[in-house]
Amino acid sequence: MKWFCLPLALACAALAAAPASAPARARHRPPARPVLVELFTAQGCEGCPQADLALGDLAKKKGVVALSFSVDIWDYTGWTDTLAQPEFTERQRAYVKRLKLREIYTPEVVVDGAGEAAGLDSEALAGVIAKAGKTDAHGPSIRLTADHASVGAARAPARADDVWLIRYDPKPHEVRVKAGDNKGKTIVVTNAVRELVKIGAWRGKAKRFDLPDPSADGLKSVVLVQAPRGGPVLAIARN
Secondary structure (H helix, E strand, C coil), X not given: CCECXXXXXXXXXXXXXXXXXXXXXXXXXXXXXXXXXXXXXXXXCCCHHHHHHHHHHHCCCCCEEEEEEECCCCHHHCCCCCCCCHHHHHHHHHHHHHCCCCCCCECEEEECCCEEEECCCHHHHHHHHHHHHHCCCCCCCEEECCCEEEECCCCCCCCCEEEEEEEXXXXXXXXECCCCCCCCCEEEEXXXXXXXXXXXXXXXXXXXXXXXXXXXXXXXXXXXXXCCCCCCEEEEEEC
């Protein structure tokens, strides 16, 4: 396995500098949906603290849903990640397979389930985010309330798409690492994901999905319609 530092500043700058669509064209387009940016990070990864801080800056950008998934692939080095869950590691492994990567690594950023960038390749990351922001939305609409998500009708997929519920803590989470490569460091994690639940399947017809109660107070929700096995994100809503 390998690690990369992840300077996201260039990606943030590229997103902010993206030219606006001409008003005449904008009137004929549906509103652009947010771009999903998933950071796969680990408290035992030496290069990850910088990525965690940079994600905090990216999360402030309009039109971006930036989430931090802690994975357990570095637990063997002596520190058990306090935020990691097996489901998060499985999600990253699905991306590794779908995107035909040689191996799993951290920190890694996956954008809209359709592209990824290695930590040191800030130019590539900026390009992936910019490309995702220009993609026309052909997926269904999602209306999200506190207890349910209503997915609208749209062109039916060849295979049923997954509907995911992601809950994250919007407050920065500080972790004092006491062992391993980051021993003595305090890591600040932004938008730490706490729940990842597949709540059903969408086949093209409008459908309502009831949401389970959150595991803790103060968590924010994101609902995705996503092609199966780590495929592209087709629709997204957040509260």
